[in-house]
Amino acid sequence: MKKYKITVLVLMLLIAFVSCKRNTATTSINNTKIAYQCPMKCEGEKTFTIEGSCAVCKMDLKPLASSSQKTSSKVVSNEISDESIFNLTSQWNTEEGNVIKLKDLKGKTLVMVMIYTTCKAACPRLVADMRNIEKQIPKKYNKNLRYVLVSIDPETDTPARLKIFAKENLMDDEHWTFLQGTKTSVREFANVLAVKYKQISPLDFSHSNIISVFNPQGELVHQQEGLGVDNKETVSKIIETVQK
Numbered sequence: 001m002k003k004y005k006i007t008v009l010v011l012m013l014l015i016a017f018v019s020c021k022r023n024t025a026t027t028s029i030n031n032t033k034i035a036y037q038c039p040m041k042c043e044g045e046k047t048f049t050i051e052g053s054c055a056v057c058k059m060d061l062k063p064l065a066s067s068s069q070k071t072s073s074k075v076v077s078n079e080i081s082d083e084s085i086f087n088l089t090s091q092w093n094t095e096e097g098n099v100i101k102l103k104d105l106k107g108k109t110l111v112m113v114m115i116y117t118t119c120k121a122a123c124p125r126l127v128a129d130m131r132n133i134e135k136q137i138p139k140k141y142n143k144n145l146r147y148v149l150v151s152i153d154p155e156t157d158t159p160a161r162l163k164i165f166a167k168e169n170l171m172d173d174e175h176w177t178f179l180q181g182t183k184t185s186v187r188e189f190a191n192v193l194a195v196k197y198k199q200i201s202p203l204d205f206s207h208s209n210i211i212s213v214f215n216p217q218g219e220l221v222h223q224q225e226g227l228g229v230d231n232k233e234t235v236s237k238i239i240e241t242v243q244k
């Protein structure tokens, strides 16, 4: 009887040891495989080996394999009509107080970015990036181009506020347009651009830093991601698109 008990005990210990070992094995595989990155790429391509939150934007780091940002960094679409942002039916207020739909911008190459005017961190740099791009495009194309800044904070960024912002940032010419939507339309538009944003306090959002180029049919032809990144490719893509 005693011998039987010991055998059972040994068996149980063995099973416990085996299952324990299996657990550690999977964990270590997971640890070595996954790299984490800020979904907003606040620190560029920098990756981390453990989960946590971004030191810059405070968003949760995402496992790199499941990051959709990578694939969306350059999208060339074939399905013209279905992929066009002109399918979106939402209405927007411009900084001039006009009410428009995105399809009212049809026929122009669109350079679009999502920002909010009370942003102290990324948006001033994104706005500078937009101006830097605009400066490199020959002026003769301006009539066939529209640089569009969509507010991710429609509650604060009223048309009047956007107008002031436009003037302050010397973006008040006709080829610049600022848009105020609704919370729903802004979220919908952000999803189309693969822009992520999250309100973290009443006047603060963490958000992706993506500048998108659309052809005159409203199809996405190029995206650049990051702050102060090399925009040569974006500039040549805009010129190529506007010349078509």
Ligand SMILES: [Cu+2]
Binding pocket: 115, 116, 119, 120, 121, 122, 123, 124, 205, 207
């Ligand atoms: Cu910002």
